[in-house]
Amino acid sequence: MSIMEFSTFLFFALIGYIEGGVAPIVNPAEPDKIYVDPLPQALVLTAIVIGLATTAMLMAVIIRLYRKYKTFDIREINNLRG
Amino acid sequence: MNPLIPLFVIVPLAGAFLIMIMGRFFKTFPKFFASLVLLFLILISIYSFLTLGGTSLIYKVGGWEPVNQIPIGIYMVLDGLSAILVCIISVIGFLSAFYSISYINRYTGESFFYALFCLMIAGMNGVVLSGDLFNIFVFLEISVISSYALVAFGVEKNELEASFKYQVLGGLASFLILFGIGFIYWKTKTLNIADIKEAFMAGYDKPFYLFVQILILSGFGLKAAIIPFHAWLPDAHSSAPSPISSMLSGVLIKAVGIYVIIRLFFNMFVISEEMAILITILGTMSMVIGVFLAIGQWDLKRLLAYHSISQMGYVVMSVGIGMILLSRNRNPGVAALAIAGGIYHLVNHAVFKSLLFLSAGAIEYRLGTRDLKKMGGLNKSMPATSATSFIASMSISGIPPFNGFFSKLIIIIAAIQAKFYLLALLAVIVSIITLASFLKFQKYAFFGKSENRQDNPVKEVPFPMIFSMVILSVLCLALSLLAFPDVRAFVLGPVIKILTEADIYSSNLLNL
Secondary structure (H helix, E strand, C coil): CHHHHHHHHHHHHHHHCCCCCECCCCCCCCCCCCECCCHHHHHHHHHHHHHHHHHHHHHHHHHHHHHHHCCCCCCCCCCCCC | CCCCCCHHHHHHHHHHHHHHHHCCCCCCHHHHHHHHHHHHHHHHHHHHHHHHCCCCEEEEECCCCCECCECCCEEEEECHHHHHHHHHHHHHHHHHHHHHHHHHHHCCCHHHHHHHHHHHHHHHHHHHHECEHHHHHHHHHHHHHHHHHHHHHHCCHHHHHHHHHHHHHHHHHHHHHHHHHHHHHHHHCCCEHHHHHHHHHHCCCHHHHHHHHHHHHHHHHHHHCCHHHCCHHHHHHHHCCHHHHHHHHHHHHHHHHHHHHHHHHHHCCCCCHHHHHHHHHHHHHHHHHHHHHHHCCCEHHHHHHHHHHHHHHHHHHHHHHHHHHHHCCCCHHHHHHHHHHHHHHHHHHHHHHHHHHHHHHHHHHHHCCCEHHHCCCHHHHCHHHHHHHHHHHHHHCCCCCCHHHHHHHHHHHHHHHCCCHHHHHHHHHHHHHHHHHHHHHHHHHHCCCCCCCCCCCCCCCCHHHHHHHHHHHHHHHHHHHHHCHHHHHHHHHHHHHHHHCCHHHHHHHHCC
16 A cells, blocks of 8 residues: 555656756746746655555554454454445 | 634644643543534534625635736635535534543543544544645545544454554545546646636546546545445444544545535536436445445444445435536526535435434443344333434434435435436335334334343433434424525525536636
8 A cells, every 4th residue: 555655656746847847946047947846746745744644553553453363364354244 | 814714624623732732631621622622613613604695705824815816825715515514514523522521431541532533623624625635635634544543442353443444445545536636736737626627627638537537536435435435434433432433424424525526526627427427326326235235234333334325325316416417508407406405415414324323322332232133122211312313213214304304305306307217216215215224223222122121220321412412303303494495595505506606616716
């Protein structure tokens, strides 16, 4: 699942990339430079933090599950059916 | 600029932090403070609902004004649809928090419970008020992450397993949504919903557009538990503590699922006929399959959870009918009626389903079991719970004069007028099966013989629980007033206007 998330982040970074762009810091001396779109970077940063929270939460639950079931095999964790 | 709008998010967020800090020093502080926070939210939400009157209020976070008519910065929008959702969230939230005052005694870590509860409310308010696609995603994650934790609150085998399932599927949904947002940003170079609408109106290429719509629909469909995506819902809703089940089922799946689907497909995408048909089919499927899965359940809360799927199917189906009619440009009156029926049923479902979950919680609180076969004869020992759950059961199965009857009636009338006779017939049949399964619940839980409980008599539940249940059952009756056309025009009129005349939303936003 983490791999899937990171692929999305990379996708975002590619969206923002413009050929020959530089870091989006406006320099009044050279007004017609092409900038890389800064917004996707901000989005990815936020999404990474959210991904971290989700992964941490999932790990915490998995640890508690292991204490109850003594296994990581999801085929054996199947109390809830129907 | 309206100063009230950010309060909907800031107050519960600040409440959550205060609860965590103060809960260390004063044992009773979190209990009452959470209810107080939500009471305040009720007041401002009802105030803004009454003063809104069909307009939309906009708050620009950080005060960034648009440059060359292009909005920059994050917008928060309060219009008719958001106002209704905010009202539901705060009313149900307050009653659930008040109910938990006595219910949550069974668990440890009360301050965590109330802090997570407030975070969930803050996230949902944020989703509903946000006018920006990425902001919807961020607030959605806030509310669902706190709901993962709340589902696992009991830390027993079943709770943990349910939470695990919920998290994996929720993570998948978030991934789909983020991917969809990425694609939309790629094509339109903006994240503001109104601005995206303008970009899509100007033109788009068809395969890309369909792909994005499917991504978004399956992402939010997972959150809303529409039928092919429903696997997590019965586990999560039946394992959570009862006030949380009532929040999840009554509000969360609507605020982060149905609301966003409605908002995006009406106000962001240009309505296309094939998507409208797809949404209607999904809605009908959840309506029919949900009720058939429900009728065989013996676990009380699982039964209620499957009914949530089925009742959400009604909402999605009738909104879908409205979309089909709008996309064909026929019968705008009938389309408006169908959408009104859908939204009305959404409000009703929030009220009676949370009432049912609270009643189930009351039974579990006293008996310690959720198995219908082990109950019986509770109408003598728990008269208040029995009465409120009777009202809720009649309401969900569509018996007049309760609210469920009128909203289902409107949906069925709209379906007939739109010449979807099959859908109308299915809606009636599902309603009858719902009645059957709730008669089963009533029979086994409250009537019939009580088995050898003489040595350990069952008492009525404490006052805060009864209070919440009685208020909700009064609401069940009061909401049937919406059946009168005048009242309905006042309450639901702004919603219909914003959804049927889809351009209003973006023109409101961009011209300020």
